[in-house]
Amino acid sequence: MAIIGAGIAGAAAAHRLREAGRPVVVLDKGRGPGGRMATRRGPDSLRFDHGAQYFTARDPRFKARVEDWTTRGVAAPWGGAERFVGVTGMTAPVRDLLDGIDLRCGRAVGRLVRDGRSWRLQEADGAALCEDAAFSAVLLTCPAPQALALLAGAGEDLPGVAEVRYAPCWTLMLAHDGPPLADAPVREDRDPDATIAWIARNDSKPGRDGGGTLVAHAAPAWSRAHLEDAAEDVAERLVAALRERMPVGAIRHRAAHRWRYAAVERAVGEPCLFAPETGLGFAGDGCLGPRVEFAFLSGLALAGRALGEAAR
Ligand SMILES: Cc1cc2nc3c(=O)[nH]c(=O)nc-3n(C[C@H](O)[C@H](O)[C@H](O)COP(=O)(O)OP(=O)(O)OC[C@H]3O[C@@H](n4cnc5c(N)ncnc54)[C@H](O)[C@@H]3O)c2cc1C
Structure with missing residues (x-):
């Protein structure tokens, strides 16, 4: 097959x-x-989970699989509320x-x-x-x-x-020298008109090297409105939106990735x-x-x- x-x-x-x-x-x-x-590599050994941020396990079949992964170090809990991530990246x-x-x-x-x-x-x-x-x-x-x-x-x-049907998502990967998120490891915004819906301290996940990396997902409506924009323009706009939410220090790396089919809507x-x-x-x-x-x-x-x- x-x-x-x-x-x-x-x-x-x-x-x-x-x-x-x-x-x-x-x-x-x-x-x-x-x-x-997905896990994307940047310069200087930087790595970002720029797709799925974590997973939960409710069905007994998936729970058993996640238990096996955590026992063997393939996955680990992160951020409470029964969230798990792959180690050392989401692809694990x-x-x-x-x-x-x-x-x-x-x-x-x-x-x-x-x-x-x-x-x-x-x-x-x-x-x-x-x-x-x-x-x-x-x-x-x-x-x-x-x-x-x-x-x-x-x-x-x-x-x-x-x-x-799927909603798209523009994702910002950022490495900067500013202070980390005050209420680490994530910040969510459920306002549909928001530019950024999710910010995660990527470096707070287990097994990730290097400080100062974060991942921000643009909200579905914003992503849809800017779907065909150039990645560099999107990265610039998302950094500007991020500055309204938290202090951003000197930027060491930034990149935007477009997920055309990110989250299933139907x-x-x-x-x-x-x-x-x-x-x-x-x-x-x-x-x-x-x-x-x-x-x-x-x-x-x-x-x-x-x-x-x-x-x-
Ligand atoms: C930004 C973002 C954030 C998310 N956050 C979360 C989260 O926090 N928690 C959660 O549970 N889920 C989250 N999700 C959803 C989760 O990632 C998906 O539901 C899940 O990974 C989908 O898996 P899949 O195997 O169905 O599809 P995919 O992972 O999309 O796999 C499909 C594969 O098919 C390949 N492919 C496509 N066309 C072809 C072709 N013609 N030939 C060969 N290969 C092809 C692609 O390269 C891809 O690797 C998120 C998704 C995104 C994008």
């Missing part, structure tokens, strides 16, 4: 399939695994699930091509991926618009994928989608909602369906 996307959903699915003894290949267009559980839990799995990064799947009862994967220009191997099932764990494009190109549909409302007759499936936070835990559970569910389990 092939899994497209090495975020937490794809990693959970791959892990489950491997446990069941099924060969699996995971492809991701990014340079490494993690998806929106995803990497852990993918340990020993055939993971191929830097591979953007552009086309799904039917070959009898199997599927072949191609880049957008038609070049073969995976040495032209054929797969009995292809599990799509990329954000819904990207999954939809692949399905449409193959002349297939998984009802529900087209209805999923989900499918089912754990996953799977069509046994074609072997195509969809999982991720687009199924159950905007949380790491939901994406994990969705990936597990899709692996179960691909293994022949009934829908729950």
Whole structure:
């Protein structure tokens, strides 16, 4: 089987399939695994969790996994209220699930091509991926618009994928010499008209080196209004907005990252989608909602369906 996307959903699915003894290949267009559980490197060994900030665990299956991660030092509590982060970056839990799995990064799947009862994967220009191997099932764990494009190109549909909606998010990564947040480690603003919705002391997370790093997420409405702006302009505006909220010292590094599909606003409302007759499936936070835990559970569910389990 092939899994497209090495975020937490794809990693959970791959892990489950491997446990069941099924060969699996995971492809991701990014340079490494993690998806929106992301860690970005800056100069001077700076590192920022610029996607998901933390995760919670409520479902017993995810709780058991998080307990295992914390026991082995892959994750650790942070900031109270049963919040957990990867150690030493948010990608750590995803990497852990993918340990020993055939993971191929830097591979953007552009086309799904039917070959009898199997599927072949191609880049957008038609070049073969995976040495032209054929797969009995292809599990799509990329954000819904990207999954939809692949399905449409193959002349297939998984009802529900087209209805999923995401809010964008511009993220500021900043290293400065000012005092840390007074009420560390986070500050939230739920005003929909705010420029910045979330500020986190990135350096307060366990295992992170270096002081003075913070991550700020712009609010959804602001992010939407500035979606196509240049990253450098956005970084400048977000630093200005940050100065209104806290003292900012001499800036050592700043960068902005645009998440076009950040937080699910409308989900499918089912754990996953799977069509046994074609072997195509969809999982991720687009199924159950905007949380790491939901994406994990969705990936597990899709692996179960691909293994022949009934829908729950
Ligand atoms: C700014 C931000 C803050 C967040 N904060 C939190 C938080 O605090 N707590 C929380 O629980 N959740 C948070 N989330 C949400 C959480 O990160 C997501 O719900 C979760 O990580 C989604 O995982 P996923 O596997 O479904 O998708 P993703 O992590 O997006 O993985 C999909 C993968 O598919 C790959 N891909 C896409 N198209 C292709 C293609 N054509 N070929 C190959 N690969 C492809 C992508 O590169 C990506 O790696 C946040 C998200 C963002 C962006």
